[in-house]
Amino acid sequence: MALQPVRGTRDILPEEGIRMAEVCAISSETALWYGYEEIATPIFEFTGVFDRTLGEATDVVTKEMYTFEDRNGDSLTLRPEGTAPVARAVVSNGLAQNAPLKFYYQGPMFRHERPQKGRYRQLHQVGVELFGVPGPLGDVEVIALGAHILERLGLTDKVRLELNSLGDPESRAAYRDALVGYLKDHLDGLSAESKTRLDRNPLRILDSKNEGDKTIVAAGPRYTDFLNQPSAAFFEEVKSRLDDLGVAYQVNPTLVRGFDYYCHTAFEFITDALGAQGTVMAGGRYDGLVQALGGPSLPGVGWAAGVERLSLLMTEPPVKPRPIAVVPIGEPAAAVALRITHALRHQGFAVDLGYSGNLGRRMKRANKVNACAAVMIGDDELAAGNATIRDLDSGEQIVADLDDLAASLEKYKT
């Protein structure tokens, strides 16, 4: 077809739009209960915001960003994720002194990946970021909020929480060295891809799906054994506070994050219902990020969730409001019907007024838009100053005075 949307993008039609809007509405409302207020950052940033923070060896930076020069010659990038821009906004607006800061955001992200179900080049995320809380309570709050949102979306049974700790930079370096040393002894058994990752991004080998890699990794050094005392204590605290709250999780020592700015807690809410695109909400702690952007030393922790993936998991059909259909019969009634429609809409009713047709056609339309009631006005009603209200579920009809039509229709208000 000649007119198709750009690969990896698509039109979100009302049916799906309702679901996605519901995901966003529930997320933002729940976030507000925890004190997280909405922030919106631009859809593109200077490229440096991303390539200096996500990690120069990461796939997103090396081959997935939509980067272009604008007319001034500046290198700009369509945001591939939401955390770095929010951190940038904190620095740009000098917000750090008001810490702790709690933000919720929602909007499109862009990554040039090979499209698949639940994986698009323009994707939509909701996310939260908490700045200025150095202790485990921050991690716990953010995870609890995520779990709460999933619960309200009815997805608790479809999703499990996996947890790991990447430790502080010292622990991370120690583990990295140990892992690289171990893997070099088992080079022959590694997949070709993992071999190239060995010096660029060795931690990535941990979550390889290659069976040979998995076997080697399973017998190798475990991340948790390399956490230094403060890092281990931090992780223990996160776990026991989650236990207190009854948030279920399982520790996965091979869980790592895609971006370099993460440390300590890393977590993912995963589903088995979406094939290879199982991660539905993921995040962690990023204590060095704000500083990497030139800001003050300000710890942070947060997560992002894929709106498409979440709405794909919601199997309940979306509920659409049922309008009231106003149907004029004959030409003289048409003008009155328009005025009544206008008045009812101003009183908060959802009202459908067809554009043409006789009574039969208009009733068909009323049925098609799933109207709950029809307000009919013909010559008889016009003369008497009333309207016939037909309940479209029961078929019962009553006659109501035009002057208090709204009162008579009260039970049909959505």
Next chain:
RNA sequence: GUGGGCGUAGCUCAGCUGGUUAGAGCGCCUGGUUGUGGUCCAGGAGGUCGGGGGUUCGAAACCCCUCGCUCACCCCA
């Protein structure tokens, strides 16, 4: 970026090893019913068979290229 599967009406799909006017169900439109919807009945509209090239007397079908979807790898939300 790599490999596999698939693109026929708005949707879901038939169409046998190439044979001439490309079908069904659902949906849509019209009428039966110009003061009463859903059901039912009758009729109708709608397709450059994803696009381009090739093979052939003849291509929706075979070949090549291309675009897109999909699954896995990869990556990640």
